[in-house]
Amino acid sequence: MLKNLIVGIILSSLIVVGCGSSDSGADGENDGPKYFEITDSGKTYTMDDVKAAGLKGIKNFKTDAVDKKTGEPITPGATDIALGFFKGPSGPKDIEVRFYNSHQEAVDLGQAPAELVTDKPSNLVGNSSVSTLADGGVGMKGSTKFGGYAINGNMVILCERELQACLDFIEKLP
Secondary structure: OHHHHHHHHHHHHHHHHHHOOOOOOOOOOOOOOOOEEEEOOOOOOOHHHHHHOOOEEEEEEOOOOEOOOOOOEOOOOOOEEEEEEEEEOOEEEEEEEEEOOOHHHHHHHHHHHHHHHOOOHHHOOOOOOOOOOHHHOOOOOOOOOEEEEEEEOOEEEEEEOOHHHHHHHHHHOO
16 A cells, blocks of 8 residues: 555656656747847937947948848948947947837848847857958958947947847946
8 A cells, every 4th residue: 555655656746747847949049049139119219329238339321232152232221330339238349230210220131130149049150240250351251259239229239248238238328
């Protein structure tokens, strides 16, 4: 009788553990830390706003750059592109800002290119970016250091190493 009770408790425990839920998605949605965020602030930002937020050492890039292999635009629909550095709580980080006419265009036209040049935090190895080899010229292949991006208002913001740098920058926007 005691033996049957122990076997029953063990089997019940195994069933409960086996049927428990897990936060990790089977479809790969949760492959590590969050590396992007999309927020419609309702604002249309300008280069002046970016400067007021503390982006320094700004270099502007052509918006019509094309991938030399495919001939496809690197940043379709972007109206302005700037690379600079921002000194936030986690230290100075490189930030690339791509402006679009609206939030919807930033999402529709800017998210896919941002994904291409942003590696998940656990996999920072490099892809091409408009600004990764700024001294080499627009559209050159290089190793990215973007580990996160945010779409806020009409901007796509690419941030060095982690999403937190983007969030720190967004907090400083007027």
